[in-house]
Amino acid sequence: xxxxxxxxxxxxxxxxxxxxxxxxxxxxxxxxxxxxxxxxxxxxxxxxxxxxxxxxxxxxxxxxxxxxxxxxxxxxxxxxxxxxxxxxxxxxxxxxxxxxxxxxxxxxxxxxxxxxxxx
Amino acid sequence: xxxxxxxxxxxxxxxxxxxxxxxxxxxxxxxxxxxxxxxxxxxxxxxxxxxxxxxxxxxxxxxxxxxxxxxxxxxxxxxxxxxxxxxxxxxxxxxxxxxxxxxxxxxx
Numbered sequence: 170x171x172x173x174x175x176x177x178x179x180x181x182x183x184x185x186x187x188x189x190x191x192x193x194x195x196x197x198x199x200x201x202x203x204x205x206x207x208x209x210x211x212x213x214x215x216x217x218x219x220x221x222x223x224x225x226x227x228x229x230x231x232x233x234x235x236x237x238x239x240x241x242x243x244x245x246x247x248x249x250x251x252x253x254x255x256x257x258x259x260x261x262x263x264x265x266x267x268x269x270x271x272x273x274x275x276x277x278x279x280x281x282x283x284x285x286x287x288x
Numbered sequence: 289x290x291x292x293x294x295x296x297x298x299x300x301x302x303x304x305x306x307x308x309x310x311x312x313x314x315x316x317x318x319x320x321x322x323x324x325x326x327x328x329x330x331x332x333x334x335x336x337x338x339x340x341x342x343x344x345x346x347x348x349x350x351x352x353x354x355x356x357x358x359x360x361x362x363x364x365x366x367x368x369x370x371x372x373x374x375x376x377x378x379x380x381x382x383x384x385x386x387x388x389x390x391x392x393x394x395x396x
Contacts, residue, residue, distance in 0.1 A: 213374065216385035216387065
């Protein structure tokens with residue numbers, strides 16, 4: 170069964186760094202884009218950006234560019250979302266999802282990683 | 289950037305038909321995907337490319353897209369359909385992936 174398995178919940182303080190992960194199982198990791206989607210408490214889905222593990226090509230939403238870094242390590246079939254300096258407003262659930270080509274739907278989603286940033 | 293507008297909420301009695309709209313400028317020229325999001329669960333695609341069913345999704349779910357409005361229709365609504373529903377498109381602007389604000393479907 171094709172799955173994306175995300176790392177566990179995190180509780181951090183403002184200003185701390187964080188890297189969460191999304192690991193595939195059961196498909197050709199380098200042939201799909203991995204996207205990250207944020208859902209803040211009580212809010213809707215927001216696309217943050219994506220990475221193509223085949224060549225590490227990365228795209229960002231202007232809303233998140235410069236505040237997060239998206240990367241992938243194809244040797245271990247894992248994509249990452251990282252922050253160098255968290256803010257309280259980063260408190261949210263973060264989902265990874267995959268798509269094959271531009272225009273496609275996100276057909277497989279990770280279970281989500283809850284990130285809480287609080288002093 | 290491209291904007292998708294959904295009604296925040298919709299209430300439907302069991303057995304009736306729910307129609308969830310997604311408005312956007314000339315959205316009929318784009319392909320629309322629909323996701324069901326239940327609390328504590330990841331989103332699941334219920335309709336892709338306007339009208340296509342993923343495997344495992346009942347045919348009670350259907351989609352249409354024309355002009356400035358795309359619609360997700362859920363026939364014979366069941367209690368298990370209660371969820372948030374999001375439309376999504378790809379755009380050539382600064383934000384390539386756009387989600388609608390979501391519609392909370394309540395089954396009365």
